[in-house]
Amino acid sequence: MPPHRNAEGVPFPTGVLNVDKAAGETSFQVVRKLRHLTGAHRVGHxxxxxxxxxxxxxxxxxxATRLAEFAHRLPKTYVADIHLGFVTATDDAEAEPQPQGDPSALTAEDIAGALAHFTGRILQEPPAFSAVKVDGKRAYRLARQGEVPKPPARxxxxxGARLLDFVSGASAVARVEIRCGSGTYLRSIARDLGRRLGVGGYLGRLMRTGYGPLTVETAMVLDSQTSAESVRGRLLPAEVILPEMERVRLNVEQEAMVRHGRSVRVLPEPGPGAVRAHDSAGRLVALGHTDPLRRTFVPEKVLS
Structure with missing residues (x-):
């Protein structure tokens, strides 16, 4: 499929934009806004x-939308405010806080000690208000119908989890930094930290400060001055969201074959696992794997 062209006939390039999402808007609203602004054919998050x-x-x-499944493998970093002594139905500030226990006696040492139990590979129960399916239905739909879904722990x-700041008292708040893998619910960490401390807890302010190599300090804030041209100027190469994997370099003939979905023999021969293929100029062409029997690179995702 040829690249989509805007009203001026200029195709929008493949790439990644690091956006600093504002509070109150959904991720899909950001996608929709940028699709309308840029005229790009395919936009996703x-x-x-x-x-x-x-x-x-x-x-x-x-x-670059074809690379989303690989991007999810990158580590994410969050800074979260966890309110102690209260619980909510949603495990965050979307619902009304209900008193649970008195956190007045808690110290920063108590919080740091409890946080240590939330590192490594852990079993986590997703929030009742989540998109996880329970008996074939979304948990949040069941919760909205008055049921109490129990999403299976996973x-x-x-x-890493560390305490950044702690405000003690009857309305105690712990500011923590969490670095985690895909599928981790920060709402669950807030809830479970409160349970471990015996006072209850819920998630307040949440900021994703890092996503692989992307940081909030270098993210673009979308406002009334944002234009298609300014977005183009901030685009990053698609491979910025890929986890580390072996690379191979294709010559012109091999590139043509890969772009048509055909396997090619490359030297030096890549090892097992995921492999990324680049053209002679270093641009990402495809992601794939090695066929150990035929000793070839097999393309799976080809970029146009």
Whole structure:
């Protein structure tokens, strides 16, 4: 498919835009806004942020949308405010806080000690208000119908959890930094931290400060001055959202074959696992794997 062209007949390039999402808007609203602004044919995001959350939201343009499943493997970093002594039905500030326990006696040492139990590979129960399916239905739909869904616990990985700040008292708030893998619910960490401390807890302010190599400090804020031209100027190469994997270089003939979905023999021969193929100029052409029997590179995702 040829690249989509805007009203001026200029095709929008493939790439990634690091957006600093504002509070109150959904990830889809950001996608819709940028699709309308740029005239790009394919626009998507790599990892939903809840409406109340802010921070890094990678927006993928054109062929980069094919890389979303690989982007999810990158580690994410969050800064979260956890309110202690209260619980909510949604495990965040969307619902009315209900008193649970008195956090007045808690110290920063108590919080740091409890946080240590949330690192490594842990079993985590998703929030009742989540998109996880329970008996074939979305948990949040069941919860809205007055049921109390119990999403099955699943294994997630938390690479690090540390206390940044703590305001003690009857309305205690712990500001924490969490670095984690895909599928980790920060609302669940807030809820479970409160349970471990015996006082209850829910998630307040949440900012995603990092997504792989992308940081909130370098993210673009969308406002009334944002234009298609300014977005183009901030586009990053598609491969910025890829996890580390082996690379191969294709000559012109091999590139043509790969673009038609055909396997090619490349030297030096790549090892097992995911492989990314680049053209002679270093541009990303495709992602794939090695066929150990035929000793060839097999393309799976080809960028236009």
């Amino acid at each position: 790599a990892g939903t942020l809840d409406p109340l959350a802010t921070g890094v939201l990678p927006i993928l343009f054109e062929s 294994e997630v990985e938390v690479y």
